[in-house]
Amino acid sequence: MAADTLFQRITDYAHRADPYPLYAELRENGVARQDDGSYLVGTYHEIAALLHDPRISSDRRHRTAPDETAEEQLPPSFIGLDDPEHHRLRGLAMRSFGPPHTPDRIDGMHEEITRIVQDLIAGFQGKERIDVVDEFAYPLPVTVICRLLGVPTEDEPRFRLWSDAIVAGFDPTPGEDPVERQRAGTEARKAMALYLGELAERRRGHPSDDMLSAFVNDAGPGGQLTPLETMTTAVLLLIAGHETTVNLITNGMLTLLRHPEALERLRSEPALMPLAVEELLRFEPPVQMLPQRTPLADVEVAGITVPRGSPLILMLASGNRDPRRFSDPDLFDPAREDNQHLGFGSGVHSCFGAPLARLETQIALHALLRHLDTPRLVEDPPEYRRSPVLRGPRHLFIERGGV
Template sequence: MDFGADPYPRYAWLREQEPVVQVMEGQGLYGLLVTRYEDVRMLLSDTRMSKDPRNAPLDWQEAGKGRPLEDRTGLGTHLLTTDGLEHTRLRRLVSTAFTARRVESLRGQVQQITDGLLDEIVPRGRVDLVTEFAFPLAITVICELLGVPSADQEMFRRWTKDFRRWTNKTGSDQAESENARPVGLRDLLGYLTELVDKRREMPADGLVDALIAARDDDDRLNETELLSMMSLLLIGGFETTVNLIGNGTLALLRHPDQLALLREQPHLVEPALEEMLRYDGSFETATWRFPLEPIEIAGTRIEKGHPVLLSLASADRDQAKFKEPDRFDVNRSDNGHVAFGRGAHFCLGAPLARLEGRIAFDGLLRRLPGLTLAVPPEELRWQRSLTIRGLESLPVTFDA
C-alpha cells in the first residue's frame, strides 16, 4: 500500500529510527519533519517556533517550497502566519465574534442540513459519502455561518471545490500553474469583498457582521485582515469537517466491531469522534514553523529559520504515548491527541467541527443500516497533500 493511503508504518519506522527527517521536493529541501509525540506536542506551543514565513531563509521563500497561504492566494496577515502580540491581537478580535455561543446557535441549522442531505441519500442505497454528504454539509454550514444567501451557495460550492483542488497540489505542481490564482479563488475573494460591503450597509446577525464589529477598545480588524480571516475560516472550517466525516467513517467500516458497538451505544459518539481524530485525523501535518534561534530536537540541531513540519498523524500513533496506537477503539480513554494542534495556535474551528461531527455521525448511524464500503479499500483515492489527510471520495452502500 502506498504512503498516501497508509503512511503509518513509515511513520512508526521514522519515530524509532529517524525522528527528525529531511523532506525533499525536486532538487531542494522542503523542510524537516518531526514525528514523535512529545517533540510535536512541545513544538506546537514553543514560542521559539515562529509561524511567520518571513522568518524562513530567503532562498527557501524564493523557491516557493512551502507556499505560505498569503503567498499562494494573495491574502494578507492572518492567524496561521503571525506570532506573539500580533497573533494575540488577531485571535482576541476574532474570538469576540467566533464564540462558543455562536457555534452552539448553529446546532439546529446543522441538524436541518444533515437531515435534508440524508433524506435525499436514504432511498438510493449507494452514495459517495465525501462528495455527496460530507462536502455539502460542511460548505453549507460555513455559508450559513458567514451569511451567504441560499441563492448563492451553489456558486460558492463551485468556487470552493476549485480552490480545494488547487491547494491540495504539491508546491511544485502549484508553481507550474501559478501565473494566476485559480478562477474559483479570484471569484471567491471578489464575492467575500462584496459581501462585506453589503453587510456594512445592511447589517444582519451573521459571523461577517460580528467580524466587522469586532473590536478591543479602539482596535479592530482592517480590511485585509477581515477578508483573510473569512477566507481562513472557510478553507480550514470545511476541510476539517469533510475529512473528519470521511476518514472517521472509513475507520468504522474497516473495524466493524467498533461500528457495531457505536450503533449499540450511541452515547459513545463523543469519545468516538476523538478517536477518529487521533486514529486518522483531518490534517497530516501542522502548517510551517520556523525557529527563531537554533534548537535541538531528538538529538538533531535545527538552525534558525529552518522550515519545520510537525507530523500530527505520526504523533497521534506514537506507542510512547498511546497504548496499542494502531488499534481503533471508540471507547479509548488515553486520548490526548494533537489533531487540532495545541497552545496559542489551537484550531479556532475545533468546536464547530466537533458539533458537525456529532450530528453527522448520529444521522449516519441511525439512518444508514448495513453501511459498507462499495469498493475495495485499495481503490480509494487520497488527496495529494502533505498537510491535509483526506479521501477524494468514499463510495458506500447501505440498506435503502
C-alpha cells in the first residue's frame, strides 16, 4: 500500500493490537511523507539523532499550520517548550523530584509502593477472574503520584476521570473530528490544574513532605515556580506519571503471559526483573510515538528534506524494533543487555518520571508473578485503549490459580 497512508493505517484502531507489521513497512520506506504534509520517521538511528537535534522543536506553535482545534486555557507544560524555558522549568521541577537536590525521593517510595501493591493484590482474594487494568495497573500509579504530590486520599478517585479525558484529547486519529474530544481534555486539564494549584497554595508557608509543598516553599538558585507554572507542572507529573506506567505494567503482564518461559525464568531469577523491564520498554513501549515535533529549519533525514515547520512524527516503537540497531528485534529477551531503547525517549526531553515508572513496574510485576500461581489470559488479543500514542490494553482479564 502507499507509504503516504501509513499514519492513517497505524492510527486506525483496527491495527491497535498489532501495529508492528506497519512499523516494518515504515522502516522499509525510510522517511514517509504523509498526504497531510506530515513526515513519519521509524528508524532507530534517525529518531535518536532527531531527539538530540536542537533544530527540532517540541513547541507546536512553530508549525507552519498551527493546531487551532483546541482553545488552550493553560500554558503548555515544559515538555511542550524548547530550551532555555524548558531547561529552566524542568530544572525547577527536578529539585523536588530527584538528584542531586532530593536524591532519596524515589527510592524512599519503595516501601510505600510495595504496600499499595500488596493492598491491591489482597483485593484479588476469592476472585477467579481479575482485570489487571482496573483492579491493579490503573489504581497503582495514580495512587503513587497522588501520594508524591500530597493529594488527600479521599480526593484520589477524581483524578481518574480527569486523566481519561486529558489522554483522550491527545488522540491524533485521522478522519475524526477532534474538537469535542480536545475541548473535554482542555476542560479536564483546567479542572485538575485548579485543584492542584489551590492545594499547593494551602501548603505555602506550611510545608509538608510532598512535592507540591516543595514547589511553593523551596526556592533554589534558579528561582521558584510561579503559581501557574506549579499548576501546569503538577498536571504534567500526574498525567505522565500515571498513563505511561499503567501501559508499562499492563503491556508487561500481557507480554509475560504470552511468553510463559520468560515468566517462569523471572520467577526463578527475580534479580533479572530490572533487565526485563528495560526489555518491555523496548518490546512493547507504553508511548508508541511522539506526534508533535517541528523542524525550525529544513532538515535532511535519511536523504529526505523535511521542510521547516512541517509536522514531524517520531515512531519510537518502530525504532525499538529496528534490526539495524537490535539483534532479533522481534524476540522478547528478558535478559537482553545491549538495550539502549527509546521507550522513554532520549535527549533533553527524555521522560522526567522514568525512575519512578521503572521502580513501580519492577515491584508490580514481581508481586504479580509471586502471587498469581497459574495465570491464564482470558482473551488474546485483549481490548485495547483508543489512543495510538499511549498504547495498552483497556482491559486485561486473567484467570488465576491462586493468591
